[in-house]
Amino acid sequence: MDDQNLIDMANRIGDFFDSMPDREEALAGIADHIHRFWEPRMRRALLASLDHPDASGIAMSGIVKEALVKHREQLTPAAASFA
Structure with missing residues (x-):
């Protein structure tokens, strides 16, 4: 997974919602x-x-950081269960 690409995509989503x-x-x-x-x-x-913000080369926007922190529980995938 390319972290820089993910952050860039999240920032674009944040740019859209930031105008609200x-x-x-x-x-x-x-x-x-x-x-x-x-x-x-x-x-x-x-x-x-x-x-680990220093691991990637692109900065995450403030609104994206805020959304991730505030809604982290909702965004965290459930652990896979192998039964």
Whole structure:
């Protein structure tokens, strides 16, 4: 998974929602979009890049960081169960 590409895609999503007048609605919209349209390994990699910001070369926008922190539980994929 290319972390720089994931951050760039998340930043573009953030740019779209950043124009919304209601900040809470924008944050929820970012999280909802990532949750609905990104597969679990993409979300894991994006959250890992949030935890280790120096590992990638591209900066994550402030609104994306805020959305990931606020909605981290919703965005964290459930652990796979092998029964």
